Amino acid sequence: MIPRPVEILLVEDSPGDARLTQEAFREGKVVNNMSVVTNGVDALAYLHKQGVFAAASSPDLILLDLNLPKMDGRQLLVEIKNDSKLKATPVVVLTTSASQEDIARAYGDHANCYITKPVDLNQFLNVVQSVESFWLELVKLPSATG
Amino acid sequence: MVASYTQLLARRYKGRLDADADEFIAFAVDGATRMQKLIHDLLAYSRVTTHGQSFKEIDARDSCAEALRDLAHAIADAGARVTVGTLPRVRADPTQLTHLFQNLVGNALKYRNARKPEICVSARNEGAFVIFSIQDNGIGIEPQYCERIFQMFQRLHTAKEYSGTGIGLALCRKIVERHGGRLWVESTPGEGSTFLFSLPLAERTEA
Numbered sequence: 001m002i003p004r005p006v007e008i009l010l011v012e013d014s015p016g017d018a019r020l021t022q023e024a025f026r027e028g029k030v031v032n033n034m035s036v037v038t039n040g041v042d043a044l045a046y047l048h049k050q051g052v053f054a055a056a057s058s059p060d061l062i063l064l065d066l067n068l069p070k071m072d073g074r075q076l077l078v079e080i081k082n083d084s085k086l087k088a089t090p091v092v093v094l095t096t097s098a099s100q101e102d103i104a105r106a107y108g109d110h111a112n113c114y115i116t117k118p119v120d121l122n123q124f125l126n127v128v129q130s131v132e133s134f135w136l137e138l139v140k141l142p143s144a145t146g
Numbered sequence: 147m148v149a150s151y152t153q154l155l156a157r158r159y160k161g162r163l164d165a166d167a168d169e170f171i172a173f174a175v176d177g178a179t180r181m182q183k184l185i186h187d188l189l190a191y192s193r194v195t196t197h198g199q200s201f202k203e204i205d206a207r208d209s210c211a212e213a214l215r216d217l218a219h220a221i222a223d224a225g226a227r228v229t230v231g232t233l234p235r236v237r238a239d240p241t242q243l244t245h246l247f248q249n250l251v252g253n254a255l256k257y258r259n260a261r262k263p264e265i266c267v268s269a270r271n272e273g274a275f276v277i278f279s280i281q282d283n284g285i286g287i288e289p290q291y292c293e294r295i296f297q298m299f300q301r302l303h304t305a306k307e308y309s310g311t312g313i314g315l316a317l318c319r320k321i322v323e324r325h326g327g328r329l330w331v332e333s334t335p336g337e338g339s340t341f342l343f344s345l346p347l348a349e350r351t352e353a
Contacts, residue, residue, distance in 0.1 A: 013304045016173040038304050069301040070291065
């Protein structure tokens with residue numbers, strides 16, 4: 001039985017950062033499809049399959065940047081974790097912010113985990129590998145139906 | 147330095163490596179340029195208080211005129227019409243007032259839509275203060291974002307849609323508040339925005 005690719009939603013406004021993240025996940029062992037949206041408003045539309053996102057797949061995992069235009073990642077996290085249809089989806093906060101306040105607030109709003117993006121490329125690739133090993137290989141995801 | 151060498155890479159090797167390399171170089175050049183702009187804008191923001199000059203009685207018309215001269219290219223490129231009404235004398239830091247006009251008129255130009263941009267700078271007295279308004283016919287702002295845009299780094303668009311560091315309006319608000327005034331916006335999405343700020347009138351107002 002061939003497992004279906006893991007669907008990942010990356011919420012990231014910088015195209016450079018999005019490309020890096022996509023490249024890093026592509027190098028990993030687990031086959032995945034990554035969709036990218038650039039702000040919180042689009043992310044919600046994607047998750048609710050509205051408008052241009054009517055054909056979107058439900059993501060198995062959400063990678064969330066905190067600093068986004070329009071609705072920022074902090075507010076999006078609250079929206080997702082308060083929505084009965086969306087709250088079970090694991091949200092990995094992947095952000096440049098290392099502030100204690102952001103970390104505490106994210107966990108308080110039920111982020112599944114919080115990762116500060118390293119500036120160094122090699123360290124970033126290691127981080128992505130760890131995210132893959134943990135979230136895509138080790139843990140069981142709520143959406144896993146094979 | 148970083149920006150120069152990445153641009154040199156682009157000039158010498160664009161189209162001579164593979165498509166990925168071109169894209170990576172483009173990201174690097176873009177990133178370096180945005181970093182420079184960010185540093186510049188952050189310095190300007192911190193200097194509002196550290197380099198602020200003492201207030202003088204000045205003619206707001208002069209400050210506005212200087213700002214429009216600085217924006218001459220942008221105004222011409224946008225094919226915009228900027229009209230300036232009667233502006234009074236105020237108590238202000240001359241450099242900062244020019245900066246304020248430059249930022250707000252600059253934004254009015256930047257966030258234009260397909261229409262020919264029409265920007266109107268005017269003023270009305272309200273007691274000891276004068277309320278300046280910069281009105282445009284651009285893209286407008288949705289009501290739920292009208293307060294948020296004045297916060298540092300809070301943008302409504304990606305860098306690809308409209309360039310910017312997210313510091314401009316925070317800078318403007320810091321300048322206005324240093325002068326004891328208030329900065330706010332009234333807007334209708336799709337029709338345009340009016341940015342308003344209050345400044346203390348000069349003690350002797352001319353007719």
